[in-house]
Amino acid sequence: MKYITFNQLKIKNFLSVGEDEVVVDFRKGLHIITGINRDKEDRRNGVGKSTIADALYFAIFGTTLREIKKEYVVNNLTDGVCQVELTFNVNSPKGNNNFVIIRSINPSKLYVFKDGVDRTRDSIANTNEYIEAVLSSSPDVFQNCVIMTLNNTMPFMGKSKADKRKFIEQIFNLQIFSQMHSKLREEYSEVKRNHDIEIAKSTEVENSIITYQRQKDAKLKERENKVNLINTKIELNNKEIEKVNLELTNIDSNEVKVTDVEINKLNKAYDDIDEKIKKLIAETAEINSTVKQKQLQLSKVGTNADVCPTCLRTIDVNHREHIKTEKDKLQNEINQSNLTCTKLKEDAVAFKNKQIKIKNHISKLNDELSTIKAKLENKKLLQKRVTDLQEINKQLIEGIQNLNEQNDTFNELINETKTRLDSIKLEIENIKKTLNLLDVVKLVVSEEGVKSYIVKKILQNFNSKLSYYLKKLDSNSICVFNEYFEEEILNEKGKICSYNNFSGAERKAIDLACLFSFMDMRKYQGDVHYNISIYDELFDSSLDEKGVDLVLDILKERCEKHDECIFIISHRKESIKAATGDIIFLEKHNGITKRVNFVD
Numbered sequence: 001m002k003y004i005t006f007n008q009l010k011i012k013n014f015l016s017v018g019e020d021e022v023v024v025d026f027r028k029g030l031h032i033i034t035g036i037n038r039d040k041e042d043r044r045n046g047v048g049k050s051t052i053a054d055a056l057y058f059a060i061f062g063t064t065l066r067e068i069k070k071e072y073v074v075n076n077l078t079d080g081v082c083q084v085e086l087t088f089n090v091n092s093p094k095g096n097n098n099f100v101i102i103r104s105i106n107p108s109k110l111y112v113f114k115d116g117v118d119r120t121r122d123s124i125a126n127t128n129e130y131i132e133a134v135l136s137s138s139p140d141v142f143q144n145c146v147i148m149t150l151n152n153t154m155p156f157m158g159k160s161k162a163d164k165r166k167f168i169e170q171i172f173n174l175q176i177f178s179q180m181h182s183k184l185r186e187e188y189s190e191v192k193r194n195h196d197i198e199i200a201k202s203t204e205v206e207n208s209i210i211t212y213q214r215q216k217d218a219k220l221k222e223r224e225n226k227v228n229l230i231n232t233k234i235e236l237n238n239k240e241i242e243k244v245n246l247e248l249t250n251i252d253s254n255e256v257k258v259t260d261v262e263i264n265k266l267n268k269a270y271d272d273i274d275e276k277i278k279k280l281i282a283e284t285a286e287i288n289s290t291v292k293q294k295q296l297q298l299s300k301v302g303t304n305a306d307v308c309p310t311c312l313r314t315i316d317v318n319h320r321e322h323i324k325t326e327k328d329k330l331q332n333e334i335n336q337s338n339l340t341c342t343k344l345k346e347d348a349v350a351f352k353n354k355q356i357k358i359k360n361h362i363s364k365l366n367d368e369l370s371t372i373k374a375k376l377e378n379k380k381l382l383q384k385r386v387t388d389l390q391e392i393n394k395q396l397i398e399g400i401q402n403l404n405e406q407n408d409t410f411n412e413l414i415n416e417t418k419t420r421l422d423s424i425k426l427e428i429e430n431i432k433k434t435l436n437l438l439d440v441v442k443l444v445v446s447e448e449g450v451k452s453y454i455v456k457k458i459l460q461n462f463n464s465k466l467s468y469y470l471k472k473l474d475s476n477s478i479c480v481f482n483e484y485f486e487e488e489i490l491n492e493k494g495k496i497c498s499y500n501n502f503s504g505a506e507r508k509a510i511d512l513a514c515l516f517s518f519m520d521m522r523k524y525q526g527d528v529h530y531n532i533s534i535y536d537e538l539f540d541s542s543l544d545e546k547g548v549d550l551v552l553d554i555l556k557e558r559c560e561k562h563d564e565c566i567f568i569i570s571h572r573k574e575s576i577k578a579a580t581g582d583i584i585f586l587e588k589h590n591g592i593t594k595r596v597n598f599v600d
Helices: 050-061 124-135 139-145 161-171 175-249 254-300 317-445 450-472 504-524 545-562 573-578
Strands: 002-012 022-025 029-037 082-092 095-105 109-114 147-149 478-481 487-490 528-530 532-536 565-569 583-589 592-596
Touching: 002 050, 022 050, 022 592, 029 545, 029 573, 050 082, 050 095, 050 124, 050 139, 050 147, 050 532, 050 565, 109 124, 139 147, 139 161, 139 504, 175 317, 254 317, 450 478, 450 504, 450 545, 478 504, 504 528, 504 545, 545 565
Parallel strands: 002 528, 029 565, 029 583, 147 532, 532 565
Antiparallel strands: 002 022, 002 082, 082 095, 095 109, 478 487, 583 592
């Protein structure tokens, strides 16, 4: 149990309080805070009574109960440094320590001292967190369990369902479960976000694989088309090579030699015939010459005269026969020579014809030789064409290999992406396991989980307390809460009613019963006890005289039973009679509030 004992509050230049410091000591008893407004005679409103409650709240949380902006918190008449100083003691299993909080505006500063040692944090926000941790309270709990401004603060029964649960958690010290639930929700959201990210990654990688596969298929199709085209080219080239090789086999370089030999033979035969023709011509010329001589000789042999003109002898019959014989002989020789000459001419013509044939054949062979030589020259071109085609085929085959290597690159990329996908899916499975675990834990710390179980355990005690205070306040209603703190209110006739079905005084009784019950539960269940409570305008509305007496009985009982220091802020003069302790009398004059001695 942590016991927090507030000792003293000092207020200066805060709201209507001026340079004259207002000091409030927190001692056991029922204390009344009241006063008079000298600026408005016979008026008790606007004195600055609630300033004490605001100052205490401001010292702890840095804001006012009425949520006044800081620039309006400072007294605008004195324009001095606004400062509130609160001293208190904390007695816990960790030790007994004295604390001082000094908070000011103009300039804004906050100091916390523990046993005289400065414990101020690096910022006002962090120092505020430190103070709340020391006091084990939040602003909402403090407003409903320590400072009750009943006419300005939303009563518990008027809060929303969510606000009720939040407040109850703080009262019963169950906020750890909400914090756990909140952190779990954050963690769940983070894990879910990671899950969604991994799912998105998985989808993206799967799409990448599909895209890569499509690209691979497209490349395969393209490669197949290219390979088919290349193979077609190779096949055509091979056919052309085969055709060229066939042509090459039909070209025999020996044909040139054979033809040359044959041409040489023909040339030699031509020359031989030419020689023969020349001989025939020579023989013919010689025979012709002989024929001419013999014709000349024939012309000279004999005469028709009776006397030889040569020898002048008389030509007789014998001589004439002899001449005739000689002439016949010469004529025969000439005829024979002419026949021989004719025969030689005929032979010459035959040789000439044969020579023409040989020449024609030589010409034909020369043409064939040119054709063969052209073929031989073409053979070189064909052989080069074969070599070129073979080189082209080699390059085409290399092209096919390159295309296959490109396909291997896609396979490698797809395999790497599939490996990545497997890793992502494994991560997704792990995240799913974590989400399932978080779902279970969330259920445990949810409203329906362990919190509901704990509330059930303490609910009987709370409902008993609530019934006790409703009875003490003479309420004509019964209020019972379930484990979700959903109330059920019964009127005096035992019928279920709404909170708003009751009158203002009846609602006030329910609110006060809840308030006192929560204060007790906070003490017992929350493991913390405050020595003070402040009630602003508790008696100034809704309650009749009987109601005021009943509330006073409860407050006095609490003072005695729990050694509490209770402050009641009231503008009713008759409230002073209820005081068992100090009467803090405030006086406002010229807009400045001071504490003065009470004079009845």
